[in-house]
Amino acid sequence: MTKVYVSSVIPAPAADVWKVVRDFNGLPDWAPFVAESRIEQNAHADRIGCIRSFTLKDGGRIRERLLALSDYDLSCSYAILESPMQVENYVATLSLTPITDGNLTLAEWQAEFDCTPEREAALTQQIGSGVFQAALTALKQRFGR
Amino acid sequence: MVQVRQSTIIDAPIEEVWAILRDFNGHDRWHPAIASSEIDGGEPADAVGAVRHFRLAGGGELREQLLALSDKERRLSYCLLEAPLPLMGYVASIRLKPVTDGNATFWEWRSEFHPPAHRRDELVKLVAEDIYRAGFAAIRNLLGRRDAAMPAEARPSPAIMPSRPTGVAPRSIPAPSILAPPRDTRETTRAILVERYGGPDVLELKEIALPPPAPSEVRIRHMAIGVNFIDVYCRTGFFDLLRPPGVPGMEAAGVIEAVGAAISGLSVGDRVAYACPPVGAYAERRNMTADLLVRLSDDISDEVAAASLLKGVAASFLLHDVHAVRPGEVVLIHAAAGGIGQLLVQWARHLGATVIATVSSDDKARIVERLGAHHVIVYSREDFSEAVMRLTAGAGANVIYDAVGVDTFAGSLAALATRGHLVSFGQASGPVGTWDIDRLASKSITVSRPNYAHYTDTPEKLAPHVDRFFTAFRQRAVRIGQPASYDLAKAADAHRDLETRKTSGALVLLP
Numbered sequence: 001m002t003k004v005y006v007s008s009v010i011p012a013p014a015a016d017v018w019k020v021v022r023d024f025n026g027l028p029d030w031a032p033f034v035a036e037s038r039i040e041q042n043a044h045a046d047r048i049g050c051i052r053s054f055t056l057k058d059g060g061r062i063r064e065r066l067l068a069l070s071d072y073d074l075s076c077s078y079a080i081l082e083s084p085m086q087v088e089n090y091v092a093t094l095s096l097t098p099i100t101d102g103n104l105t106l107a108e109w110q111a112e113f114d115c116t117p118e119r120e121a122a123l124t125q126q127i128g129s130g131v132f133q134a135a136l137t138a139l140k141q142r143f144g145r
Numbered sequence: 146m147v148q149v150r151q152s153t154i155i156d157a158p159i160e161e162v163w164a165i166l167r168d169f170n171g172h173d174r175w176h177p178a179i180a181s182s183e184i185d186g187g188e189p190a191d192a193v194g195a196v197r198h199f200r201l202a203g204g205g206e207l208r209e210q211l212l213a214l215s216d217k218e219r220r221l222s223y224c225l226l227e228a229p230l231p232l233m234g235y236v237a238s239i240r241l242k243p244v245t246d247g248n249a250t251f252w253e254w255r256s257e258f259h260p261p262a263h264r265r266d267e268l269v270k271l272v273a274e275d276i277y278r279a280g281f282a283a284i285r286n287l288l289g290r291r292d293a294a295m296p297a298e299a300r301p302s303p304a305i306m307p308s309r310p311t312g313v314a315p316r317s318i319p320a321p322s323i324l325a326p327p328r329d330t331r332e333t334t335r336a337i338l339v340e341r342y343g344g345p346d347v348l349e350l351k352e353i354a355l356p357p358p359a360p361s362e363v364r365i366r367h368m369a370i371g372v373n374f375i376d377v378y379c380r381t382g383f384f385d386l387l388r389p390p391g392v393p394g395m396e397a398a399g400v401i402e403a404v405g406a407a408i409s410g411l412s413v414g415d416r417v418a419y420a421c422p423p424v425g426a427y428a429e430r431r432n433m434t435a436d437l438l439v440r441l442s443d444d445i446s447d448e449v450a451a452a453s454l455l456k457g458v459a460a461s462f463l464l465h466d467v468h469a470v471r472p473g474e475v476v477l478i479h480a481a482a483g484g485i486g487q488l489l490v491q492w493a494r495h496l497g498a499t500v501i502a503t504v505s506s507d508d509k510a511r512i513v514e515r516l517g518a519h520h521v522i523v524y525s526r527e528d529f530s531e532a533v534m535r536l537t538a539g540a541g542a543n544v545i546y547d548a549v550g551v552d553t554f555a556g557s558l559a560a561l562a563t564r565g566h567l568v569s570f571g572q573a574s575g576p577v578g579t580w581d582i583d584r585l586a587s588k589s590i591t592v593s594r595p596n597y598a599h600y601t602d603t604p605e606k607l608a609p610h611v612d613r614f615f616t617a618f619r620q621r622a623v624r625i626g627q628p629a630s631y632d633l634a635k636a637a638d639a640h641r642d643l644e645t646r647k648t649s650g651a652l653v654l655l656p
Contacts, residue, residue, distance in 0.1 A: 006245045101153035
């Protein structure tokens with residue numbers, strides 16, 4: 001099992017950041033690499049079990065299932081059903097924690113998955129820096145002071 | 146049940162912050178509310194179940210038990226067993242998380258307890274502010290880093306940080322906005338930067354950022370920088386006054402070239418010197434809080450000031466406060482030809498004591514004889530404790546000033562008089578290790594282990610020593626020899642010479 005962890009300080013209160021990231025269908029609104037997204041079968045985007053199907057700007061298509069969404073913990077977990085990344089058992093969690101000192105937010109994004117050993121380093125880099133940290137950086141700039 | 150939750154960002158790697166916080170008995174070293182702390186029954190401080198028994202700076206005593214500690218999750222929790230306040234059922238946890246795009250640390254401190262209803266607000270405020278937020282500030286202060294969580298205009302002055310390398314390929318991801326150093330054009334200065342603890346080789350000349358002085362600071366252009374054994378202990382990590390990357394050095398003389406907005410009584414062009422933490426003197430220029438600066442009069446040169454202020458202040462509190470030397474006392478001074486040894490010999494004699502000096506060679510013996518030592522022992526040739534007993538007709542020395550450490554400690558105990566006082570103020574040959582204090586009873590020996598900062602860290606503590614030292618200097622009670630000088634870039638050579646005992650007297654670096 002390979003693990004990836006990234007985190008970032010977002011210069012805004014956790015409630016404000018959560019409004020943006022809790023929308024499971026909202027990636028095109030803030031993640032720089034997502035072109036468009038829809039929820040399959042007209043389900044609500046905060047319904048556990050719903051599937052988002054989105055297209056990356058580079059053309060790749062990904063389907064992910066919402067596993068958990070907590071407005072109390074400010075966290076959301078999901079699993080990949082289909083992607084061009086050659087990963088298995090991929091489960092990720094995006095969570096927010098208030099930083100009381102300055103009313104900021106710690107955003108954490110972590111994933112666990114299986115892959116072939118020779119792809120591990122490249123996937124860790126791609127998911128960690130290319131996807132999660134890049135998206136958190138975009139989030140940071142969205143709230144930028 | 147109330148819950149208190151406070152969190153912050155500390156601009157330091159998580160390993161550094163955790164190394165401090167995981168020591169369940171170490172809170173007296175950083176939290177301003179804690180005066181002293183010990184673990185009941187001598188258990189290891191990180192053993193689950195250990196109970197820390199501590200005293201507040203305000204006088205109350207508390208006991209707290211470690212409930213869990215995880216180095217993997219960087220989390221620990223504890224509960225109160227006894228306290229002078231009704232924090233009933235108090236259970237608290239500390240949790241760290243890394244901030245991966247800035248090498249910073251998220252720190253959360255939370256607790257639950259049942260206060261009496263009428264004291265609820267007061268106790269919640271006390272825990273949140275006086276314990277947690279004060280703890281955040283103290284750790285930030287200890288690590289000497291800037292506060293990433295605060296808006297830029299409210300930040301304390303940035304710690305000295307290596308200037309960003311130029312010519313590095315831009316990263317594909319935009320640089321983080323709030324954790325990155327500001328991108329304005331900063332001034333730089335050349336300084337000796339310690340990027341990791343180690344031997345003299347870690348002392349490397351680098352270009353580092355020099356921010357504008359904070360409101361309470363002045364910027365000093367150094368003319369001469371003192372080299373002291375305490376700098377060696379900072380370089381090796383034996384003392385944690387310096388945390389890498391950092392600039393060593395606690396003593397220098399120079400000219401003020403800029404003053405902060407809140408400074409009064411000091412102006413550009415004034416000659417000043419200092420001998421105090423924080424470290425950072427091994428630099429061409431630096432910012433320094435103004436309240437511990439000493440003005441230099443024209444009769445004191447930069448080199449003399451830089452070579453002698455720290456040693457003079459130390460000699461002052463060693464001879465007057467740690468032990469008040471009285472006329473007729475027998476004073477034994479080890480490493481008497483060294484920078485501070487030379488001052489102690491002259492000054493103890495001036496105070497009317499009989500001075501016995503130990504040195505490592507005949508050349509050094511001639512130096513301390515010229516300074517007025519009544520007796521000189523070359524300890525490489527002669528057992529110094531036997532010699533002291535012979536010179537004192539079996540009575541022994543009333544006080545021994547010992548900066549040598551492990552090599553002389555046992556001999557010093559043997560050379561002391563009944564009710565003698567061993568002042569161990571350094572460990573040039575290595576730490577003295579563990580000693581059984583029962584043995585001290587055979588002569589009712591007192592042992593002191595003074596720490597420079599505790600005698601000098603406020604203007605009120607420092608000023609009397611500075612005055613006393615400069616007065617002694619002007620009265621020629623102590624004379625300062627011409628220090629050996631090295632280019633700032635050759636700081637490593639200065640440390641090598643100091644550590645291999647090649648030198649006598651003081652050493653200075655010239656920028």
